Amino acid sequence: MRALEQNRSFTQLIEFEIEPHQQSGLVSALSEQTECLAQGYPGFLSGSVLASDDGRRVLNYLQWQTREAGEAAFQSFEKGEQDFWHLIRAYQAKTVTFGSFQVVRSIERSPDNALHCRLAS
Template sequence: MMVPERSLSFTQMIEFEVVPAHQLALAQALAERSEQLALQHAGLIGASIQASDDGSRVLQYLQWQSRNAWERAASSFAQEPFLQLIRQHQAKGVNFAAFQTLSSLARSATDGLHCQLP
């Protein structure tokens, strides 16, 4: 499937596999990291940190205005202590994924779902 040249946003997801004893601390560290990214990069429009019920995974979801906004922010990622974060919280594995948003549903003021199209 071809991605339209102008999509709604760009989503970056990073999944960490951790020892359950480190899940909460990693989730808190990622929440702080997300707040710092939002302060430093206006192109970050949303972030979510999620934890699996079994304690073995943490998911960081970052939604950017566009791929270009993410690319501008990514140029500063080299200065971030990302590898230190992984070591400190003993992550056993890290998976990266990125997606272009093709459509998005949001609840409206009338409680209905509204579909935004590119």
């Protein structure tokens, strides 16, 4: 891996496919779990829980300073009581897709309403 790639932030995407009546419970559980990750693991940058309009999908978006930080948190956290595997069983997920991505570019709006494009350094 080139030095430039080693300095990029790391994103984990976990998509759950569920029955619509399970969505609100899974959103709550993932929100709590994301908060635990934020408080308990170094390198956490941001996290979001997204719910589809049709009620059949929930996406958990976690962004870390480095791949190592994200992987270490996930490995440590999955041994706990409320791990991702528990959520899969408890909310009867039909499918779960895990994805890992290096952030190479992001666009953000600043408080002064300007757009800023940041390349990963």
